Amino acid sequence: MPPAISPDKVRPADQVRLAVDIGGTFTDVVLETPQARWSAKVLTTKAAPEEGVLDGMLKALALGKVEPGQVGLIVHGTTLATNAIIERKGAKTALVTTQGFRDSIEMAQENRFEQYDIFIEKPEPLAPRTLRFTVPERIDAKGGVRLPLDEAAVEALAETLKAKGIEAIAIGFLHSYANPAHERRAAEILAAKLPGVRLSISSEVCPEVREYERFSTTCANAYVQPLMARYLESLQSRVRAEGFGCPLLLMTSGGGLTTLETAARFPIRLVESGPAGGVILSTWIAGTMGIDRILSFDMGGTTAKICIIDDGKPMASRSFEVDRRYRFMKGSGLPVRIPVIEMVEIGAGGGSLAGVDAMKRITVGPESAGSDPGPACYRLGGTRPAVTDANVVLGRIDPDRFAGGSIQLDAGLSRQALDAHVGGKLELDTTMAAFGVSEVVEENMANAARVHAVERGAELEGRTLIAFGGGAPLHAARLAEKLGIADVLIPASAGVGSAVGFLRAPIAFEVVRSRFARLSTFDPAAINAMFEEMATEATDVVKLGAGSAPITISRSADMRYAGQGHEILVELPDGPFTKDSVAELQKRFDAGYRALFNRVIPALDIEVVGWILKAEAPAPGTSRPEQSEDASARDREAVRSDQADRKMFDPHRREFADVPVYARSALTPGQSIQGPAVIAEDETTTIVTSGFTATLDPSGAIRLLARKAVLQEAAQ
16 A cells, blocks of 8 residues: 655645546545545435535545545535425525516426326426515616616515515526626615625526526525535635645536535535546546547446447537426436536446336336335335345446445345345345346446437447446447447446546536627627626636646537527637638538538528636646556456355356356556456446456456457457
């Protein structure tokens, strides 16, 4: 084990850093120093998340023999904002809007996401009708004042809000993206009358066209703001009390880091922050290893996330739905307009519960056992079988060494649960019931990957599957077989991959403006002035966390043909615009439109609906290369674990077989392992099926190559 770090040798934040990822089941903590990386995995403490965070942090520090005062940076990602919305445990929130638009967030888009379901269930607005209020005012789409704000009505409304015990207020006026003056003035009045009440205004949270999405996003931000502000303040106070004196940065859903102050102001940007860290890790690995086409696969205790990454860039989006009534159906959730990495998320984690439906089919998820009571084998009161129970019965998980031995599993309870809820209903023995659960969850993930690729015009063949999270290495080889993928990477510290990804993320902030502009009447001076304001706003936020680090600016725009109802995202050229820029904008739009629809529409004007600017700086320490060892023995036999051979179910032979168990910590680069085999480590376990051969890459990643690919590589 690397030596402890002496206090006199501690340097800035790029030397000793902590990352914390709160998931639905586990809280993962990673400590990274110049010498090595340590990790701790503890159960998430839902009642007081900071307790689990501190417990994991102190365990990781103890492993690395590091004192709290030696840590130079803490990066944190959390699902608290998402969970508060899903579980409806946020603040008592009121919406103040333009007179006549009280019900716009409930009317939504007036469409049916499930055409033939007469019992369709729509998401309830976060601000119920009894807590939605209006005041006289009106601004037009160009920012002109048609009706001045009735300030007396706002002052009178303050008394009503106070009497109702409102904790947070969302202010959303019509066309405030074009002119925020009325929203800002209303916020000033209410803040003076209602001290302590959190206010969110749509012109800051989501300054974009389409009032339903803008109001929905602002309500969501207000709804979670008191909870998140209290949590972040409590966490910061606790870490300071433990002796941590370093900055605390938060991971956003768009794949960047931001300050605690900004996160408390815009907590809605933390939705999906954990999965974003995993995609950042995959992107980092792809860049360091020169891989162009990636399928990122993250499987934790509650969900599995799949993302396509091409040419070092994950697919990005500016829209997201939270709390879907129909989990996989677009339109059944509350829309939020925030920067987000585009991925497909399904209820397929280690805690996903299995059962049998009315048609005698095995079902898995989306309901999860979480951390309490957890799968049946946790011995915490859970009686229904989960994916983890199936893996225990199939021999993929060692009950005595789960989570490094910190959690003792009971295989007998797994068998009882599978027999009661799956095997007994289908007349299957325990082994085949467990195998059925495993096959269903793996096929669910494979099908989600296929659909995700088809919807985005991408192919899966020839990609490298990068698998991380506590559950992914258990299922990666089998998933790759189903998808026809011959190359799988299990990175170092895969079990806490999202947390490792946090340490690779840039410090970033994105600013959006809605301003209509047609290429036929393009005004470069006005757009340049707008981008200068946006750049100042974004860089001011980034400087809070990046200090003197270099900041880069990237720009894009939502563009469409005139008259269309939806836009495509187009990257913009650097530098100020001129009249000559119109031809370049036309060229870039045509290329993006043709890539999506295989055609362009000649002689039709193009308009820009939204302008986007992103400022980012490298996080401290991201320039340091991954640790590697000298690959000196290409064909040496891998070092066996101190564990005996394990009986594991072979999905190809449909029977148990004795398979060797290898300790990942004892492997050295170049060692070759023929499947079937097990590679064990504290955070997770990698299953090498009989169709794959595993080697340890110099980067520390386990690389699984399908046998045919191995033979082809040897022939070359």
